[in-house]
Amino acid sequence: MAVAAILGIASVITALYFSSNVGTNRFVPNACTNVDSLLSDRIVGQDAAISSLVSAVCEHIRERPGGDPVRPLVISVHGPPGTGKTYTHTLLARAMYNRDPSKALSCPGPGCTGVKVLYGMSYIESEQETQLEMVRRAVMEHIRSTPDPILVIEEYDKLDCKSRAMLRQLVRHHELIDEDKGRMIIFLESNLGFMELVNLVTTERGNKSRITQETTDRILRQVSLDSWLAASCESLEDTVAFATTIHQYLAFLPLTRQDMAVLVGKELAHNYARRVAALGAELTWDPTVVQWLLNKGDYDQNNFPLDGAAQVASLCVRYVARHFRMYEIEQRNKLTANGIQVHKARVQSLERLRLSVAPGGGELQLRAGKGG
Structure with a gap:
């Protein structure tokens, strides 16, 4: 046996x-x-x-x-x-x-x-x-x-x-x-x-x-x-x-600005959208965000990005990451203060985050709203 x-x-x-x-x-x-x-x-x-x-x-x-x-x-x-x-x-x-x-x-x-x-x-x-x-x-x-x-x-x-x-x-x-x-x-x-x-x-x-x-x-x-x-x-x-x-x-041909735009979108979706999804939120972004980030990049005389795709992560770390880090800290503080009530409220009303270019065009901003 x-x-x-x-x-x-x-x-x-x-x-x-x-x-x-x-x-x-x-x-x-x-x-x-x-x-x-x-x-x-x-x-x-x-x-x-x-x-x-x-x-x-x-x-x-x-x-x-x-x-x-x-x-x-x-x-x-x-x-x-x-x-x-x-x-x-x-x-x-x-x-x-x-x-x-x-x-x-x-x-x-x-x-x-x-x-x-x-x-x-x-x-x-x-x-x-x-x-x-x-x-x-x-x-x-x-x-x-x-x-x-x-x-x-x-x-x-x-x-x-x-x-x-x-x-x-x-x-x-x-x-x-x-x-x-x-x-x-x-x-x-x-x-x-x-x-x-x-x-x-x-x-x-x-x-x-x-x-x-x-x-x-x-x-x-x-x-x-x-x-x-x-x-x-x-x-x-x-x-x-x-x-x-x-x-x-x-x-493997040089990347164009169009290629870089696709890569920025993938970075926002695969990295930042998943981060906020783990906190019960949904992320969207204005199309102008992608172009704003691309305009911050470095390009050669043929308008090809220097260092290629490596710039995408660097640009997002420099201009995007801090907004999400602040949001994560804010959510952790709320959870610590209010406990399970925060979790219940989040489940009942999904928080929708929108990344956009701030008025004046000098920086990006992350704004929250409530969804159904």
């Missing part, structure tokens, strides 16, 4: 484990659907790149009669800072390793141990051999111990020749590490070619829909090849062979 009870408990624990949303190092069954929905919702202004990435990933991991792919999927991502490159590989990992990506808050990290991110692989001469050997061993161990690995190499265009050689061997001959890792995804991130992409968007007056993937792919392939040849790290044949292992060159 005791044995049966123990077995029953064990089966329940096992069922809970395998049905949970906790991160894993295997691609989840709904990974393709996750990638499509999550990246399409969160990444702004990069529709063509995201569409291509989703298609490539879904095709790579699909079940096929002949078994797994024979070699890893290699994606090279290019663009100016702040256009979503790093955020994309973060969301990709959450989507690939978690049934419910919204709960994978510690990813990269415990929420998705299958992804390994390498940053800054150029070392001073005296430490180069030792450091590269440590990196090589760490990468090999990660690939061998992970059923479905994702490897991210940031700023790969800045690698020195010896680091490049290690990467080239990994991409071209992964079977030397583990022949069963054809489902691996290698994500190369770079700012290389970003001026060419800026010029493209400028020429089209910000209309990204007029820029084809064929155009950006051709430009980025050539820019990358020219850069590698100029470094003279290997023979022409080896350089060309490495270039052919990259399946796609994805262009």
Whole structure:
């Protein structure tokens, strides 16, 4: 009887484990659907790149009669800072390793141990051999111990020749590490070619829909090849062979003011609206708020935002956050003073908050009213 009870408990624990949303190092069954929905919702202004990435990933991991792919999927991502490159590989990992990506808050990290991110692989001469050997061993161990690995190499265009050689061997001959890792995804991130992409968007007056993937792919392939040849790290044949292992060159184009407006709206909805919702209130904002915030941003001569999407959170912290912090303090003080009566009143009459530009246009204001 005791044995049966123990077995029953064990089966329940096992069922809970395998049905949970906790991160894993295997691609989840709904990974393709996750990638499509999550990246399409969160990444702004990069529709063509995201569409291509989703298609490539879904095709790579699909079940096929002949078994797994024979070699890893290699994606090279290019663009100016702040256009979503790093955020994309973060969301990709959450989507690939978690049934419910919204709960994978510690990813990269415990929420998705299958992804390994390498940053800054150029070392001073005296430490180069030792450091590269440590990196090589760490990468090999990660690939061998992970059923479905994702490897991210940031700023790969800045690698020195010896680091490049290690990467080239990994991409071209992964079977030397583990022949069963054809489902691996290698994500190369770079700012290389970003001026060419800026010029493209400028020429089209910000209309990204007029820029084809064929155009950006051709430009980025050539820019990358020219850069590698100029470094003279290997023979022409080896350089060309490495270039052919990259399946796609994805262009993350400069963000426009229209893209920034969408991002501001998402920041207000995902951050501030949720904060007041936890206190039983509903938030709306005037359209003029978005433009007011955008006018506080910094832009280059082409009217592209400096630092891209990173400005959005900074602008909201500077001009929006204090109003909500004051509201939260006020609500906590009321709750402390009046106890449950405040909670009952809130339930009976939803408080509606409106964020708007104050008279005179010098600042924002948050006003409360009662709803039904």
